Amino acid sequence: MTLLRAISDNSGxxxxxxARKYLLNSRSPQTRRAYQSDFSHFAAFCRSENVTALPALxxxxxxxxxxxxxxxxxxxxxxxxxxxxxxAHSLARLDSPASxxxxxxxxxxxxxxxxxxxxxxAKAAATTNYLKQMxxxxxxxxxxxxxxxxxLLGFAGAFRRSELVALNIEDIGYxxxxxxxxxxxxxxxxxxxxxxxAVALGKSRxxxxxxxxxxxxxxxDISRGPLFRGVDRWGNVxxxxxxDQVVALLIKxxxxxxxxxxxxxxxxxxxxxxxxxxxxxxxxERAIMKQTRHKSEAMVRRYIRDGTLFQQNVxxxxxx
Numbered sequence: 001m002t003l004l005r006a007i008s009d010n011s012g013x014x015x016x017x018x019a020r021k022y023l024l025n026s027r028s029p030q031t032r033r034a035y036q037s038d039f040s041h042f043a044a045f046c047r048s049e050n051v052t053a054l055p056a057l058x059x060x061x062x063x064x065x066x067x068x069x070x071x072x073x074x075x076x077x078x079x080x081x082x083x084x085x086x087x088a089h090s091l092a093r094l095d096s097p098a099s100x101x102x103x104x105x106x107x108x109x110x111x112x113x114x115x116x117x118x119x120x121x122a123k124a125a126a127t128t129n130y131l132k133q134m135x136x137x138x139x140x141x142x143x144x145x146x147x148x149x150x151x152l153l154g155f156a157g158a159f160r161r162s163e164l165v166a167l168n169i170e171d172i173g174y175x176x177x178x179x180x181x182x183x184x185x186x187x188x189x190x191x192x193x194x195x196x197x198a199v200a201l202g203k204s205r206x207x208x209x210x211x212x213x214x215x216x217x218x219x220x221d222i223s224r225g226p227l228f229r230g231v232d233r234w235g236n237v238x239x240x241x242x243x244d245q246v247v248a249l250l251i252k253x254x255x256x257x258x259x260x261x262x263x264x265x266x267x268x269x270x271x272x273x274x275x276x277x278x279x280x281x282x283x284x285e286r287a288i289m290k291q292t293r294h295k296s297e298a299m300v301r302r303y304i305r306d307g308t309l310f311q312q313n314v315x316x317x318x319x320x
Contacts, residue, residue, distance in 0.1 A: 030162060030244075038084035055094050058102040061085060065105070069112045078112070124264040125306065126251065126273035127280070131155055132207065134254035142219055143231040147250055149216040150228050152209035154247070154270040156199045157181060158292040161247035161267035167227040169217070177201065178210050183293075195293060275300060279307030 039053075042064060046053035051060050061082070068078050086096040100106045126134070134151060138144045154164050163183050173180040178200040185194075202208030216222075222229070226241030248267035255269075256262040271292065278288050285300055294300050310316070 034080065035084045035087050038081040039088045042081060042085055054088055054092055056085065056089070056097045058097045058105050061097045061102075062104050062108045065108050065112060069116060075113055075116060078109075082109075123266040123268055123272070124261070125276040125303070126155065126255070126265060126269040128273070128277045130255070130258070130260065131270075131273060133258040133260065134251075135207065137254055137257035142235050142237070145212070145216040145219055146228060146231060147254070149209070149212040150242075150247065150250065151254065151270065152202075152207065152212045153199065155274050156202075156209040157197045158271045158274040159183075159197075160271060161244040164247055165226075165228060165242045165244050169222060169224050169227060172213075172227070174210075179213070197291070197293070272303065275303035276307040279304040280311070281307075 042056075043053040045064050045067060046056065046060060049060070049063070051057070053060075065078060065082075068081070082098040085098040089096045089098075098105060100109070124130075131151065135148060138148045138151070150164065153159070154161070166184065167181065171182045171184065173182070178198060181197045181199060183195045183197060199209050201210050205211050213227075217227075220229070220231075220237045222237065225239065228242045229240060230238040230242060230246075232238065244267060251265050251267060251269055252262040255265040275288050275292050278291070285297065285304060288294075288303065289297070289300050292300065
């Protein structure tokens with residue numbers, strides 16, 4: 001069972017291919033892939049229990065939650081899969097069996113959350129100090145120039161990895177103060193209104209994102225198209241953009257080379273690192289949100305708490 005089939009199955013409405021395409025495009029490709037993967041997991045469970053996945057019964061969803069809890073699956077993943085079940089039913093014009101309006105599902109879900117807890121294991125923020133340690137291990141090669149520019153720009157612009165790999169030369173503007181980068185589409189701008197992000201000149205040439213980007217583009221002879229591309233073993237630059245998965249792998253690679261625990265770093269670490277480092281440097285919540293483009297204060301305030309843990313910390317004031 002796929003989400004594409006869910007759009008037409010049981011709906012009583014026949015949609016054209018174009019209509020289904022637009023309906024699917026109401027979500028980002030990453031979100032669609034996540035929904036598809038999560039609903040496929042639920043469908044496989046239903047097949048194993050010889051019950052239907054679409055439409056599914058609330059008791060089936062409750063049993064699925066119990067199975068996931070007993071398998072050690074994290075509540076955050078379980079919650080995401082509940083959303084996928086609801087989305088598939090919504091596309092099929094069916095009531096969701098995963099709704100918290102259903103007493104059985106609600107009670108089982110509440111019991112699981114109370115039993116296993118809901119705290120998520122956050123990935124490490126690549127703060128300024130960590131980033132500099134990573135940069136110390138970037139090789140003096142064409143691929144190294146790309147990696148340095150990617151790490152520095154991703155950090156300074158607080159870019160999501162999907163935003164980084166979607167950047168084209170045409171999105172980069174130069175000014176005496178640094179760069180003005182246009183994000184054509186992002187997680188919080190699905191309709192493509194566009195956002196501008198300023199990246200200031202660095203204090204040191206070795207850690208300046210503007211200098212690093214210019215060097216990479218010059219040496220790679222890129223004058224149009226994708227900003228960050230693959231480089232093969234012979235130093236040939238590919239025409240296609242890197243994937244967002246490559247960004248995450250590069251961050252882990254340089255964390256490992258720097259002697260850090262690579263397992264706690266992810267594609268989100270650069271963005272989190274900028275927010276955390278800015279908070280530690282005394283930047284205001286409003287200034288951080290302007291750069292990170294967060295719409296919710298809750299996430300930014302978590303970075304601020306992390307970044308200021310040792311500011312005016314009483315354990316350092318008691319003479320130990």
